[in-house]
Amino acid sequence: MAEDVSSGEQTEDQAGQPLLNGEIIASNGDKCQFRTYKRRWFVLGVICLLSCTNAMLWISFAPVADVTASFFKCSLDVVNYLSLVYLIIAIPVGFGASWLIDTLGLKYAIVFSSWLNMIGSIIRCGAIVPYLNPSGSYTGIYYLFTGQSLCAIAQPLVLFVPAKLASVWFPEHQRATANMIASMSNPLGVLLANIISPSVVTKEEYIAHMLGIYTVPAIAACILATAGIRAKSPPTPPSASAFNSASEPFIAGIRQLLTNRAYVILMLCFGAGIGIFTAISSFLEQILCFRGYSNLFAGVCGALFIFFGFIGAFVCGLYVDRTKKFKEVVKTCFALTALTSIAFALVINFREQTVLVACVCSLLGLFGFAISPVGMELAVECSYPVGEGSSTGLAFISGPFATSGPSPCGMNQTEIYDWSTSMLVMAALCSFGSCIFIIFFHTKYKRLLAEVNFNGLKEELNTHET
Secondary structure: OOOEEEOOOHHHHOOEEOOOOOOOEEOOOOOEEEEEEOHHHHHHHHHHHHHHHHHHHHHHHHHHHHHHHHHHHOOOHHHHHHHHHHHOOOOOOHHHHHHHHOOOOOHHHHHHHEEEEEEEHHHHHHHHHHOOOEEEEEOEEEEEEHHHHHHHHHHHHHHHHHHHHHHOOOOOHHHHHHHHHHHHHHHHHHHHHHHHHHHHHHOHHHHHHHHHHHHHHHHHHHHHHHHHHOOOOOOOOOHHHHHOOOOHHHHHHHHHHOHHHHHHHHHHHHOOOOOHHHHHHHHHHHHHHOOOOOOHHHHHHHHHHHHHHHHHHHHHHHHHHHHHHHHHHHHHHHHHHHHHHHHHHHHHHOOOOOHHHHHHHHHHHHHHHHHHHHHHHHEEEEHOOHHHHHHHHHHHOOOOOOOOOOOOOOOOOEEEEEEEEEEHHHHHHHHHHHHHHHHHHOOOHHHHHHHHHHHHHHHHHHHHHH
């Protein structure tokens, strides 16, 4: 049983050295059990704030794409790439992010990503500074792309961290819940951006206010991360797997992942789901406007999409922490997500069906987002002892990025396109991936088995000593 320690951080010398039986020898020679620290909630809170702000910066222009294009005198394709640059950069940067998390640890990953996020948000504000943008020039868009690119480099570090955080700082009965909280802070940022951006940018000149608003939490996250996170792991591990935290070397771990049949299936299906949900989050306004739905209604649907996603992830996270039924939960959610994606592809063809469209968006979020935190924990379980950064990172990198979309409602009616075919293709991909996963994915829970064996050895040694 883990003991909750409310005192301040200890040094490694104070905590002592680990023994093979899973206990810790303190400096006074006494043995003590695995421990958890209240500071883990602070670390979790910093990661949540950082992930939330990064997502807000990512999607900030999508809900007001038409106004942004008009203000900066550019096309809608250019505005779309302000969001898509995140997905384009994520693939090459993702491998480095996985290496950094598994090799250097959580502290460096969090602090480095927080600085990138803050600097990127500040550079974005240069787009509306008169001194940097002489009258008649259109240089503002370049500041936006530079800032967005820095924030995009930070995104893989932010997204890959939850599984590592849960493993290093939390006991085994809280890992899925911690992963869920950290993971869902990213879509929370998307939800907030879908509310804040349209609320603030009621006129073109209010673009400046929006950029300033999103900079404040990014600065706060950087200050908290830099000043508050002082160690890459707690002095005393919270579980047997955290105690045996030495993971495979990065390159060897990648080889193991790519030769692990169960992991490859999970990686491809999970990655495809990330790509589909990213596309829907980025272009929901444009998808709905073709049938005459307003930007306000699209924002409401985006909010419902994320809100019910929280509910699904929360319930599944708590359930998995209690039952450890990772496979059953993920397979069920995949099946329900596939059915709901088909319904979504069909209902977006109807006009004046606001209640039906809103209900389907809610269900799509409820089942789809529930996969994310449980899927990341399952990736760690089926690939242990490969590092958590590598196993979750490669799954995220495998997600295909969405193609650039045409313009939304409100700016140029001749540029509105029909997304129905694209949504049918996405529904087909979602259904195909779900069938592959449900039929062919089978694995043992390697991390849990290692902990059971470890604790069994510990009990045997304790009995022998007695």
